[in-house]
Amino acid sequence: MPGEAAKLLQPHQVMVSCSKGISLASLETVEELLEGLVPPQFRSRLAYLSGPSFAAEVAAGQPTAVTVAAKDDQLAARVQALLSNPRFRCYRSTDVVGVEIAGALKNVLAIACGISDGLGFGNNARAALITRGLYEITKLAVARGANPLTMSGLAGMGDLVLTCTGDLSRNRTVGLRLGRGERLTDIQASMGGAVAEGVPTAVAIRTLSRKLGVECPIMEGIHRVIHEGANAQKVVTEVMSRELKPEVAPDIIKGVIVNGSSTNLLEVLAAAGPPHTPAVAEAPPLPPPPPALEMVALKEAAATAVESTKSILVEGGSSGERAEGRERAEVAMRPATVAVMAAGAGAVLGAAVVLIVSRWRRV
Numbered sequence: 600m601p602g603e604a605a606k607l608l609q610p611h612q613v614m615v616s617c618s619k620g621i622s623l624a625s626l627e628t629v630e631e632l633l634e635g636l637v638p639p640q641f642r643s644r645l646a647y648l649s650g651p652s653f654a655a656e657v658a659a660g661q662p663t664a665v666t667v668a669a670k671d672d673q674l675a676a677r678v679q680a681l682l683s684n685p686r687f688r689c690y691r692s693t694d695v696v697g698v699e700i701a702g703a704l705k706n707v708l709a710i711a712c713g714i715s716d717g718l719g720f721g722n723n724a725r726a727a728l729i730t731r732g733l734y735e736i737t738k739l740a741v742a743r744g745a746n747p748l749t750m751s752g753l754a755g756m757g758d759l760v761l762t763c764t765g766d767l768s769r770n771r772t773v774g775l776r777l778g779r780g781e782r783l784t785d786i787q788a789s790m791g792g793a794v795a796e797g798v799p800t801a802v803a804i805r806t807l808s809r810k811l812g813v814e815c816p817i818m819e820g821i822h823r824v825i826h827e828g829a830n831a832q833k834v835v836t837e838v839m840s841r842e843l844k845p846e847v848a849p850d851i852i853k854g855v856i857v858n859g860s861s862t863n864l865l866e867v868l869a870a871a872g873p874p875h876t877p878a879v880a881e882a883p884p885l886p887p888p889p890p891a892l893e894m895v896a897l898k899e900a901a902a903t904a905v906e907s908t909k910s911i912l913v914e915g916g917s918s919g920e921r922a923e924g925r926e927r928a929e930v931a932m933r934p935a936t937v938a939v940m941a942a943g944a945g946a947v948l949g950a951a952v953v954l955i956v957s958r959w960r961r962v
C-alpha cells in the first residue's frame with residue numbers, strides 16, 4: 600500500500616513510481632494519488648518512470664530507453680543519473696502529467712491493436728489505430744495541461760508502439776484473445792493474477808473524456824467492445840464511417856474546452872519554451888581554388904604526361920627510348936604534383952583556420 604510505504608520514507612529518500620494507470624474512483628493519475636498519500640515534506644521527492652520497457656527485456660539487459668519525470672528538473676536529473684547505465688538510458692522531463700496520461704492511455708490502445716490483429720485485420724489497421732489513438736491521447740493530455748510534445752516521446756509514442764506491437768504486452772495479449780473470440784472473464788481468469796490495466800483504464804478514460812468534453816471515438820469504441828459486449832467488426836465499421844474531417848481538428852489548435860475554459864495548444868507550446876535548437880556549426884568555407892596559373896600548369900602537365908605515357912606504352916621503342924620516355928613523363932608530371940600539393944595544402948590550411956576560428960568563436 601503506498602500509504603503504508605510512505606510511513607517508511609526517510610528524509611533523504613526519493614520515491615520513483617513505475618506504475619501506469621488512472622484511478623477508476625477518482626480519475627486521478629498515479630501522481631495525483633501519490634501526492635495525496637505521502638506526507639507533505641515528501642511531495643517534492645516524487646519522480647515517475649515511464650516509457651517502453653517490458654520488464655523481462657530490462658531484466659535480460661536488453662537496451663532500453665525510458666523517461667523519468669519530476670516536477671523539479673533537479674530531482675528528475677538526480678534520478679536520471681542514478682538509474683541510467685549503458686543498457687538503460689533515462690531521459691528526463693518535467694511534464695509529469697503528460698508522462699502519466701500517456702503511460703496510462705497506451706494500455707487501452709494496446710488492447711485495441713490486439714483485437715484488430717486477433718480479428719485478422721492487417722498492418723494498415725494497426726498503424727491507423729496507433730496514429731489516431733495517439734491523437735486522442737494527445738487531446739486528452741493537453742486538456743489535462745500536458746505538453747503535446749511529450750506525446751511524441753518515449754512515454755507517449757515509444758510506449759504506445761511497444762505495447763501495440765510487442766507480444767510481451769499483457770494488454771495486447773488480452774486484445775488478441777478477445778479478437779479471436781474468447782470472453783474477457785475467461786482471459787482474465789487465466790492470467791495468474793497479472794493485470795491488463797487497459798481494461799479498467801478504458802472505463803476511466805470514457806468517463807474522463809466525457810467530463811473534459813474531448814471527443815475520443817476510438818477509446819469509446821474500445822470501451823463498447825470490452826465492457827458492453829459490442830461486436831468489434833461493427834464498431835470498426837461505425838468508427839470508419841463517421842463524418843469526414845481534417846486530420847488535425849482546429850479545436851486542438853484553437854483550444855480544447857476544459858470545464859468551460861479553453862486550453863490553447865499554442866499557449867501550451869509557448870509555455871514549454873522555444874524548441875531546443877542546438878548551435879549549428881558554421882559550414883567551413885570551401886578552400887580557395889588553386890591559382891589559375893597552377894591550373895593551367897596542371898592541365899598542360901597532365902596532357903604531356905598522357906602523351907609521354909602513350910609513347911612508352913603504345914609506341915614501344917628501344918629500352919633507351921623507353922627510359923627517355925619515362926624521364927619525360929616524370930618531368931612532365933612534376934608541375935602537376937606541385938599543383939596538387941599546393942591545392943591540398945591550401946585546403947588543409949583553410950580547414951585549420953576554420954577550426955581555429957570556430958573554436959575561438961565558441962570561447
Ligand SMILES: NC(=O)c1ccc[n+]([C@@H]2O[C@H](COP(=O)([O-])OP(=O)(O)OC[C@H]3O[C@@H](n4cnc5c(N)ncnc54)[C@H](O)[C@@H]3O)[C@@H](O)[C@H]2O)c1
Pocket residue numbers: 600617618619620652653654655792793794796
Ligand atoms: N511488467 C512490465 O513489463 C512493466 C513495465 C513497465 C511498467 N510496468 C508497470 O508497473 C506496474 C506493475 O506492473 P507489474 O508487471 O509488476 O504487474 P503485476 O500484475 O505483475 O503485479 C501487480 C501487483 O499489484 C497487486 N495489486 C493489484 N491491484 C492492487 C491494489 N488495488 N492494491 C494493492 N495491490 C494491488 C497485485 O496483486 C500484484 O502483486 C504497472 O502499473 C505496470 O504498468 C510494468
Ligand SMILES: O=P(O)(O)OC[C@H](O)CO
Pocket residue numbers: 619650651652653654706709758761762767768769770771794795796
Ligand atoms: O504488459 P503491459 O501491456 O502492461 O505493458 C508493460 C509496460 O507498460 C510496457 O512499457
